[in-house]
Amino acid sequence: MALWILTWQVSCLALMACVVDVVLAQIRYMIPEELEHGSFVGNIAEDLGLDTNKLSVRRFRIVSGAKEQYLEVNLENGVLFVNERIDREELCEQNPYCSFHLQIVIEIPLELYRVEVEILDVNDNSPVFQWSEFNLDISESAVPGSRFPLESAQDWDVGDNSLRSYLLSVNKHFILDVQTRSDGSKFAELILQSPLDREQQKTHFMVLTAVDGGSPERSGTAQINVTVLDANDNAPVFDQNFYKVKLAENAPRGMVVIKLNATDLDEGPNGEIVYSFSGHAPTRVRELFYVDPRTGDIKVRGLIDYEKARMHEIYVQAKDRGPSAVAVHCKVMVNIVDLNDNLPEVILTSVSTPVQEDAPPGTVIAVISVMDKDSGENGNVDCEIPHHVPFQLHSSFKNYYTLVTWDFLDRETISGYNITLTARDMGSPPLFTRKTILVQVSDINDNAPRFKQPSYTVYLTENNAPGASICTIKAQDADADQNSYLSYSILENDIHGMPVSTYVSINSDNGNIYALRSFDHEHLRNFHIVVQAEDAGFPPLRTNVTVNVFVLDQNDNPPVVVAPVPENDTAAVVIVPRYIDAGYLVAKITAMDADAGQNSRLFYEVLQATDPSLFSVALYTGEIRTIRRLMDNDPTRQKLVVLIKDNGQPPLSATASIILSVVDNVPESLPGLGDLALSPQYRSNLTLYLIVSLGAVSFTFLVAIIVLATIKGYRDRNSVRDHSLCLGSCCGFHSKTSDSDSIKKSNLSIHISPGIKGSTHCAEVNGNDPIGQNYYYKMCLTPESSNSDFMFLKPCSPTGTIASRNNIKEVHNKTLTWSPASNSLIAKNERISPNEVNNLAADICLRIEKQI
Numbered sequence: 001m002a003l004w005i006l007t008w009q010v011s012c013l014a015l016m017a018c019v020v021d022v023v024l025a026q027i028r029y030m031i032p033e034e035l036e037h038g039s040f041v042g043n044i045a046e047d048l049g050l051d052t053n054k055l056s057v058r059r060f061r062i063v064s065g066a067k068e069q070y071l072e073v074n075l076e077n078g079v080l081f082v083n084e085r086i087d088r089e090e091l092c093e094q095n096p097y098c099s100f101h102l103q104i105v106i107e108i109p110l111e112l113y114r115v116e117v118e119i120l121d122v123n124d125n126s127p128v129f130q131w132s133e134f135n136l137d138i139s140e141s142a143v144p145g146s147r148f149p150l151e152s153a154q155d156w157d158v159g160d161n162s163l164r165s166y167l168l169s170v171n172k173h174f175i176l177d178v179q180t181r182s183d184g185s186k187f188a189e190l191i192l193q194s195p196l197d198r199e200q201q202k203t204h205f206m207v208l209t210a211v212d213g214g215s216p217e218r219s220g221t222a223q224i225n226v227t228v229l230d231a232n233d234n235a236p237v238f239d240q241n242f243y244k245v246k247l248a249e250n251a252p253r254g255m256v257v258i259k260l261n262a263t264d265l266d267e268g269p270n271g272e273i274v275y276s277f278s279g280h281a282p283t284r285v286r287e288l289f290y291v292d293p294r295t296g297d298i299k300v301r302g303l304i305d306y307e308k309a310r311m312h313e314i315y316v317q318a319k320d321r322g323p324s325a326v327a328v329h330c331k332v333m334v335n336i337v338d339l340n341d342n343l344p345e346v347i348l349t350s351v352s353t354p355v356q357e358d359a360p361p362g363t364v365i366a367v368i369s370v371m372d373k374d375s376g377e378n379g380n381v382d383c384e385i386p387h388h389v390p391f392q393l394h395s396s397f398k399n400y401y402t403l404v405t406w407d408f409l410d411r412e413t414i415s416g417y418n419i420t421l422t423a424r425d426m427g428s429p430p431l432f433t434r435k436t437i438l439v440q441v442s443d444i445n446d447n448a449p450r451f452k453q454p455s456y457t458v459y460l461t462e463n464n465a466p467g468a469s470i471c472t473i474k475a476q477d478a479d480a481d482q483n484s485y486l487s488y489s490i491l492e493n494d495i496h497g498m499p500v501s502t503y504v505s506i507n508s509d510n511g512n513i514y515a516l517r518s519f520d521h522e523h524l525r526n527f528h529i530v531v532q533a534e535d536a537g538f539p540p541l542r543t544n545v546t547v548n549v550f551v552l553d554q555n556d557n558p559p560v561v562v563a564p565v566p567e568n569d570t571a572a573v574v575i576v577p578r579y580i581d582a583g584y585l586v587a588k589i590t591a592m593d594a595d596a597g598q599n600s601r602l603f604y605e606v607l608q609a610t611d612p613s614l615f616s617v618a619l620y621t622g623e624i625r626t627i628r629r630l631m632d633n634d635p636t637r638q639k640l641v642v643l644i645k646d647n648g649q650p651p652l653s654a655t656a657s658i659i660l661s662v663v664d665n666v667p668e669s670l671p672g673l674g675d676l677a678l679s680p681q682y683r684s685n686l687t688l689y690l691i692v693s694l695g696a697v698s699f700t701f702l703v704a705i706i707v708l709a710t711i712k713g714y715r716d717r718n719s720v721r722d723h724s725l726c727l728g729s730c731c732g733f734h735s736k737t738s739d740s741d742s743i744k745k746s747n748l749s750i751h752i753s754p755g756i757k758g759s760t761h762c763a764e765v766n767g768n769d770p771i772g773q774n775y776y777y778k779m780c781l782t783p784e785s786s787n788s789d790f791m792f793l794k795p796c797s798p799t800g801t802i803a804s805r806n807n808i809k810e811v812h813n814k815t816l817t818w819s820p821a822s823n824s825l826i827a828k829n830e831r832i833s834p835n836e837v838n839n840l841a842a843d844i845c846l847r848i849e850k851q852i
Contacts, residue, residue: 029080030118033088038081041071041117044104045078048113052078063103063349063369071102071117088119089156093308096158103400105350105367112367112396123161123214127153130283133223136190139324140198140228147177148190149315149329152280153210153220164213169206174226176208181313182333187280190224198228229324236262236273236318236328243332249306249339257289258332260296262318270322278315278329285314289334298332306338307373340378340427345371346435354440354481357411365391365439366403370423378427385419391439393421403437411443415480440480445537447478449486451545458513461552462521470504473511475533475543483537486511491530491544500529504549513547521553522594555648557594559602561656564589571639571657578630578662586615589622589656591644599648607655608641615660617642624658636662 029042045052050060055075062073072083092098098121104113134151155163166188168176173196177189188208196204204226211219238260245258264271275296277286288302289312298314312334319327349367372379383401385393390407403419417439424432451473458471477484488511493500506513511531527549534542564572564587574587593600604622609615611634616627624640638660645653 026114026116028116028118030120031082031086032120032122033086034122034124035082035086037083037085041080041082043078044073044080044115048104050078050106052076057108059105059107061105061350063105063347064100070100086119088121088158089125091119094156094158098158103349103369107350110364110367110402112400114397121158121161123157123212123216123218125156125161126218127155127163127210127212127220129153129208129210129220129222131222133225134279135225135227137227137229137325138192138196139326140196141324142192142196142326144192144194146192146326148192148327149278149280149317150188150190150208150224151222152185152187152282153222154283155210155212155218157212157214161212161214163210164217165211167209167211169208171204171206173204174206183311183313185282187315196228202228204228234265234270235326236264236320238262238318238328238330241330243330244335245332246335246337247300247304248337249304250341251300251304253300253302255300257298257300257334260291260298260316260318260330260332262296262328264320266320266322268322270320270325272321273318274321275316275318278317281315282313284309285312288312289314291316304336306336306375307342310336310338312336338375338378340374340425340429340431342373342378343431344381344423344425344433346383346421346423346433347371348435348437351437353438354442355405355409356442356444357409358444359405359409361404361406361408363405364402365405366437368393368401368403368421370399370401372425374425374427378425380426381423382426383421383423385421389417389419391417391419409441411441411480412447412478414441416440442481443479443483445479445483445535445539445541447483448541449475449477449533449535449543451475451533451543453545455545456547458547458549459552460515460519460549462519462554463556464515464518466515466517468515470513470515470549471547473506473513473531473533473545473547475511475545477535479535479537483535485536486533487536489532489534491532493530495527496524503527504529506531519551521551521596522557524551526550553596553599555595555599555646555650555652557599558652559591559593559644559646559654561644561654562590562592564656564658566657571659573659573661576630576638576660576662578664580626580630582626582628584626586624586626586660587658588624589617589642589644589658591622591654591656593646595646595648599646601647603645603647605643605645606640607643608639610635610638610640614638615640630662634662638662 027044027047031039031041045055055073055078060073060075062069062071064070068084070082070084070086071080073080088098091100097118099116099118102115102117104115105111106113129151131151136148138146138148150166153163153166155161162184163186165186166176166178168174168188168190173192173194175191175193177191178186179189180186206224206226207221208224209219209221211217239262243258243260247257251257260275262273262275264273273296274293275291276293277291288300288304289298290301291298296316296318298316314332314334315329316332317327317329319325347369349369351366352364353366355363355365368383370381370383372381381399383393383395385391385403390405390409392404392406394402394404396402403421419437419439421435421437422432423435424430452475456471456473460470473488475486475488477486487508488506489508490500490504490506490513495503501516503516504513505516511533513529513531529547529549530544531547532542532544534540564574566572576586589604591602591604593602602622603619604617605619606612606615606617614627614630614634615624615638617624622642622644624642640658640660642656642658643653644656645651
């Protein structure tokens with residue numbers, strides 16, 4: 001459809017280039033104002049002799065010279081009708097003749113017609129007085145025949161509908177005299193018919209009626225209040241009753257138009273004269289001028305415009321300040337002199353743009369009309385355009401021009417012209433108006449799209465959101481309009497065996513490329529696509545460009561430990577010889593990171609260690625080396641947790657756990673890395689060695705204690721009763737007294753505690769001998785083993801000896817019982833506090849009676 005319209009426009013321009021402008025006689029219509037919308041004006045198609053069926057084809061249109069489009073044409077039947085309400089008073093104010101012009105433009109071939117529409121006045125305005133009532137002061141000495149000007153009424157209608165006459169209500173003292181001004185307007189004067197007598201009647205009331213000449217007639221009224229004053233001998237007198245002056249339009253405000261002078265022979269207040277407008281001075285005059293009440297100067301108040309009114313009549317009265325003052329009047333005729341104060345107006349009636357570059361010379365580009373509100377030479381206008389453009393102005397008739405081409409156009413050289421039209425009047429000094437006409441030149445599709453770069457490189461961070469914009473590819477076409485409209489597409493291609501359409505897409509209108517999936521740098525590091533730009537010309541032209549996309553790495557993969565590899569989800573075990581020097585390479589942790597660049601650079605550090613002072617990890621290589629030599633008291637099994645982290649932002653990390661088993665000799669065949677415990681046979685022998693060693697030490701210690709106790713028993717026989725033996729069945733001692741009595745009488749404390757799940761029983765024995773030697777030992781039995789584990793812990797602190805002696809009696813007062821179910825010795829009926837237990841543990845000593 002757009003192509004058909006463009007072809008039609010080209011054909012029209014070609015036909016218009018061969019046609020000579022036709023100007024027919026002017027048509028004139030007369031219509032009344034205030035017609036409603038759609039009111040019939042005339043059949044302009046019939047009046048011009050045009051075929052109504054071709055009005056639309058020939059692009060029939062109206063260009064109004066007025067500001068508003070008052071009239072419009074129905075292109076189906078050629079009827080000219082009212083488009084907007086026309087107010088004659090608003091359009092022409094009070095000019096007796098009111099009209100506006102229309103320009104009719106028809107193409108194929110080009111024809112111009114001028115239509116004048118005269119607006120007839122209707123009686124839609126009533127006469128109106130400026131005030132609803134006004135006062136007159138008349139001296140009782142006024143002689144019959146004295147005249148008193150009255151307030152004039154204003155009627156905005158013209159001709160027969162304007163103000164026709166005044167009427168005065170019936171009274172016995174005054175009559176009315178209606179006079180006509182030079183412009184045809186009416187004003188009234190009140191004439192005294194019979195003398196006034198203030199003593200008989202001080203005031204007189206009358207009604208003044210203004211009537212127009214319309215049908216039906218309209219009228220307006222005002223009340224006249226006459227106050228009878230005492231006599232004032234002399235009235236003011238003007239030098240002249242009529243003055244005539246000239247005033248240039250646009251005169252500045254405050255400028256003196258004329259200086260009036262009136263004299264009064266009286267003295268004092270009776271001789272002081274006050275000037276003012278007469279009551280019948282028009283409202284428009286009061287808006288444009290004012291009278292100085294003291295000097296009588298008439299000065300400019302408003303904007304004087306020759307185009308609105310060429311002449312003004314000013315009525316001025318002079319009255320003294322004495323009692324019963326009588327006003328005298330004069331008339332001033334002000335003729336307005338026209339100045340060249342209006343710029344010419346340029347109206348583009350028709351503009352045909354753009355123009356194809358192959359349009360022949362003589363093609364009509366625009367129809368132009370000009371007008372100037374000034375009169376005479378000030379209103380004559382001439383138009384011109386620069387000479388360096390391939391266009392000319394042809395004048396069809398006065399104030400109408402056509403802009404045509406005179407040479408071939410080349411859009412690739414100049415795509416458009418800004419033609420400056422200058423309209424200059426003949427005034428002095430001349431005024432001119434410049435208007436720029438923009439003429440666009442269209443072309444044929446002879447330029448293929450061009451990309452800004454021969455190829456594009458795009459960097460995209462991996463893990464992007466699907467649908468995110470990757471980049472924007474832009475191309476340019478030197479052609480214009482439809483030939484420069486571009487659409488973008490991606491040519492079919494495969495990326496790793498998949499269609500490119502599954503990876504990216506492109507917005508065909510703006511060239512934005514979008515990712516259809518989230519890219520992974522570890523799987524796809526780069527790929528390329530081919531973007532094609534195609535214009536909308538006929539036939540279309542195309543251009544391709546390659547877009548290289550590089551997927552940038554992101555730190556999204558944590559380090560992975562490669563070696564040592566743990567077995568069965570347990571920490572890896574590394575055998576370490578005991579006798580090695582500092583700096584010995586124990587093991588090396590190897591890790592990998594799937595990322596690239598700085599994201600794959602790894603750092604190693606010790607996160608947790610059994611002995612931090614024993615091993616260290618190289619920061620960059622992951623080598624585990626000894627810091628010092630291994631000591632005999634160092635644990636044989638060391639657990640080391642190493643933290644491996646990369647250099648990404650934020651960094652990702654992993655940990656590797658290693659069990660370092662310290663052995664005296666590294667066996668030729670090592671057990672599995674997952675076996676963290678020693679063999680059962682080795683563990684059984686080690687337990688046996690420990691029990692035998694501890695038993696020997698304990699036996700020696702017990703013998704020494706018994707010997708010391710025996711010596712003490714001989715020295716202090718009186719204290720035999722205080723000695724008690726409480727070794728229980730675990731030591732194999734028996735006394736003559738019962739076990740419970742022995743325990744009660746002794747200073748020995750025995751506590752048997754169950755192990756975990758009842759698998760291990762421990763008995764603790766502590767006490768002191770008579771000479772204050774403290775001892776303490778603990779024996780643990782494990783039912784699962786055929787051997788018994790006996791562990792000597794620590795000797796008692798000697799600081800508790802004195803306190804223990806003081807607490808012997810308290811021990812005797814406590815009753816202890818043996819509970820087989822709990823394997824413990826418990827105090828009955830009384831709970832022992834922690835302090836008492838500590839005192840007892842430090843105080844109880846083994847005493848052996850002599851009988852043993």
